[in-house]
Amino acid sequence: MESKFAQHVNQEEIVEIVCDLVRVDTTNPPGNEYLCTERVSACMQSLGMEISTYEKAPGRTNVVGRIGTGTKSIGFVSHMDVVPPGELDQWKTPPFEPTLIDGKIFGRGTLDDKGSFACAYFACKAFLAEHADFDGTIYLIAAADEEMGSELGIIYLVEECGLKFDVAIIPDGGRMDLSIYGEKGILWVELESRGIQAHGSTPELGRNAIVPLAEWLTEIKTLDLGANFDRTFDGWTMNIGTIQGGSSTNTVPSVARATIDFRLPAGISKAQVLEALEAKAANVKTHSPDAELHVKVLHETAPHLSDKNSIIIRSFDTAAKCLNLPMKYETFGGNTVAKNLFFAGITSVVHYPGDDKLAHVPNEFVNIDELVLGSVLYAETLEAYFFG
Ligand SMILES: [Zn+2]
Structure with a gap:
């Protein structure tokens, strides 16, 4: 050398x-x-x-x-x-x-x-x-x-x-x-769906929290955050990392949650992501009007x-x-x-x-x-x- x-x-x-x-x-x-x-x-x-x-x-x-x-x-x-x-x-x-x-x-x-x-x-x-x-x-x-x-x-x-x-x-x-x-910024969010607990044999007395969450996640598969970002970064990514919901097979679940890890280049803001997630929640509500869906930010860093x-x-x-x-x-x-x-x-x-x-x-x-x-x-x- x-x-x-x-x-x-x-x-x-x-x-x-x-x-x-x-x-x-x-x-x-x-x-x-x-x-x-x-x-x-x-x-x-x-x-x-x-x-x-x-x-x-x-x-x-x-x-x-x-x-x-x-x-x-x-x-x-x-x-x-x-x-x-x-x-x-x-x-x-x-x-x-x-x-x-x-x-x-x-x-x-x-x-x-x-x-x-x-x-x-x-x-x-x-x-x-x-x-x-x-x-x-x-x-x-x-x-x-x-x-x-x-x-x-x-x-x-x-x-x-x-x-x-x-x-x-x-x-x-x-x-x-x-x-x-x-390095990209990190944005971790939790999606929460709220329902009403009931006996599994009488689902009509409750409101299932898992189904709207599943629908929301399906909607999110086509999330679009646009192409308006700093090209020194290669783009944004998203990973649905966890999903939890329900307590037993014979109970209507009253809560279900999923967490998502976004990695964001300069030019794509937290507000933009939250807005896009809310828009997808609105889509879910068109066919599940009683769905109670919330987004919470768990962790963030800037690019x-x-x-x-x-x-x-x-x-x-x-x-x-x-x-x-x-x-x-x-x-x-x-x-x-x-x-x-x-x-x-x-x-x-x-x-x-x-x-x-x-x-x-x-x-x-x-x-x-x-x-x-x-x-x-x-x-x-x-x-x-x-x-x-
Ligand atoms: Zn190390």
């Missing part, structure tokens, strides 16, 4: 860090990120970083390493919690016993996001080995609670603990050749687009070019902590030292070569950022 930083990235040590972190079960919920504190602190300490820990809830530890005193600053944001392994019989190796096969490490969190932490650590190490006297500040963050919304993690750190840096690298989305610079000309994206791109690494920039429908940081005034690069299709699936793995390459890429990014 044509980079002076490569000599500082020790493949054996990177594997060791990933394995040590994967071996502790930090499935969220409940999280137990404190189990990683000692290991990540040891990494940070070896770099000469000043270490702070923050807990909004017991055991939900965020570890922040800091080095440098200059005003220009950057943060690496990775997380120590992992999603549940899911069905164990789908795994070829035990999810919490990291296993090396053919240059890959298998196990839950090998990529998402413990491998990413190891990458960020080695990026700092390689950069500091070449530029011990740099004028700036680097934060290396092992956050809690990313998989369940970051309320105890980066949101807490930024909003309540006063953690602040100018820009960020988030090794938690995208691919080795793909960086994410914009965001980072400036592709921002210093961090330019620095990252310079680094990729320097390594002859092809890099695409896209938007997507997922939400990462980049969105929280964006609305806190911090522009990020989102990039995985691997493939995001491997996150959350059984047999999650990371390529050791990609961990090394990711470390070098991020070290080059630091150099371009501080010295470019």
